[in-house]
Amino acid sequence: MRISQLEGRRVALWGWGREGKAAWRAVRSRLPTLPLTLFCTSDEVAAARGCGDILLNLEVDASADRLAAFDVVIKSPGISPYGAEAAAAAARGTRFIGGTGLWFAEQGDAAGMARNTVCITGTKGKSTTTALLAHLLRAAGRRTALAGNIGLPLLELLDVAPAEAPKSWVIELSSYQTGDVAASGVRPDIGVVLNVFPEHLDWHGSEARYVADKLQLVTAARPRVAVLNAADPRLVALDLPDSEIRWFGDESGWHLRGDILFDRDTRVMDTSSLPLPGRHNRGNLCAALTVLDAMGLDAAALAARAKDFIPLPHRLQTIGTRDGLTWVNDSISTTPYASLAALGCFAERPVAILLGGHDRGVDWSEFAKAITDHAPRVVVTMGANGPRIHALLSPLTADGEFVLLQAEGLADAVGKARAALDGDGVLLLSPGAPSFGPYRDYVARGRHFAELGGFDPDAISAIPGLGIA
Structure with missing residues (x-):
């Protein structure tokens, strides 16, 4: 749905974070006289009222009845x-869309393609891969x-002046x-899927x-090219008749043999000194290089420029x-698999890992089976799912593999x-769980960790390269 198609409809916004504000600005810039309703929390009412939009009605009760009063809700x-x-409102005819969908609808050409767009997802590694590809x-030399x-949010870049327009998104x-x-x-x-874990x-x-x-x-967005990880069985099993498939992670494409980067059978470089901590992060380089190949660029020549990448x-x-x-902040770790990968990066050093956070029902049994492969010196559990993780790991401490402790926060x-x-060793925050509850997001949790160590949280939080350059 294009923004112009909202004209004459009953439209609401749901959420007043950065994405919600971006959606409001985008709709208002195109449809200045369209009445809008914003569903937000009571804490957000004053800030939303401060935008000065007299056609923006504020409500805090996003009930099914109220949501169903609208044709479209931008959530x-x-x-x-x-x-x-x-779900109840949708069953009564309300259409729910997101800002990402609005942006894509504005980009389509006559053939229904958003040219020069690369979309990257995956349970872990997507942020690093996205930033690395942009780098x-x-x-x-490509803008x-x-x-x-x-x-x-994409909608913050909706109306880019032609002189500033990027060649690649x-x-x-x-x-x-x-x-x-x-x-x-x-x-x-191009659509990239790195991996899929619960x-x-x-x-x-x-x-x-x-x-x-x-x-x-x-499967549903049907990119022209699908770049997939050959090591992920869920991805290998996909049937994508509308996309050209390019694989990474095995000998048919870009892959690692130890620390050595190969393009099929051609040795390209040693990756051990790259600013990509962990072998899984260097695997993300293989995904980025596969995309460059699909774009017709000389990926082998560009691989060496990864040495200049600034980690996120x-x-x-x-x-x-x-x-x-050594204090290591891996606050973005929200799955047990990510925590295991983090432990593998410090296998040669004594490690205390901090585990736990918001409990969303993820199974930690595979983590418990694998933890002895890179056993830390200390495991400290915390957060809402801390007791569950502690109970699961407790039987493993009988032989003294590691010390298991519980913490309040x-x-x-x-x-x-x-x-x-x-x-002596590494103090590793890699919780394997979201931060919800004590913290707004993983950034706030990572900043608090830095403060606890006496470090400047502002100095460690900026994401380099956002926007157009």
Whole structure:
């Protein structure tokens, strides 16, 4: 649905975070006289009223009856369409769309294609891969937009002056947004899926629905080229008749043999010194290079420019040393798989890992089976799912593989970890769970971790390269 098609309809916005504000500005810039209703929290009313829009009605009761009073509701990504109120309103005819879908609808050409768009999703690694691809495209001299779930809503870049327009759009999508692209009816040029593990089960309602929603980027949005990880069995099993498939992660394309990067049988470079902590992050380089190939660029020549990449904050981010301990902020880790990958990066050093947060029902049994492969010195559990993780890991401590401690929150967990390490090792925040509850998001959690170590949270939080450059 294009923004112009909202004219004459009953339209509401749901959510007043950055995505919600971007949607309001986009609609208002195109339809200045359209009456709008905003559903927001009571804490957001004053800020929303401060925008000075006399045609914006504010409500805090997003009930099924109120939502059903509208033809279209533009919702923020964090609001699930599977919730009882939204589902009931949808059954009564209300159409729910997101800002990502609105942006894509505006980009379609006569053939229904959003040219020069690369959309990247995956349970883990999508932010790094998105930023890394944008970095390499810019290194090739191509004006590039870096936007999406990584921290800049697409609608904030809706009306770019022709002189400023990028040649390539590199867009990170969460599982909350992939369906918006499919629903827009506009095909992205290239869709990338890095991996699929269970996550966000509270938003999606089940693992099966999460997987289906995540894969909509390639199954329903039908990109011209689908770039897929050959090591992921869910991706290998896909049938995508409308897309050209390009694989990475095995010998048919870009892959790693140890730390050595190969393009099929051609050795390209040693990746061990790249600023991409962890082998999984260097695997993300393989995905980015596959995209460059699909765009007709010389990926092999550009691979070396990865050495200039600035790693993203809150992702295996070494923020400094205090009292003999290396502090590593991996606050964006929201799955047990991500926490395991983080542990693998520090297998040669004593590690205290801080685990736990919001409980969305993710199964930690595979983590428990694998943790002894890279056993830390100390595990400290915290948060709403901390007791469940602690109970699962407790039987593994009988042989002294690691020390298992419980904490009330992050500050308590840091204190116990510091004492247990006794001035030697790595203090690793890689919680494997969302931050909801004590923190607004993973950024706030990572900033608090930095403060607890005596580091400047502002100095460790900026995402380089957002926007058009």
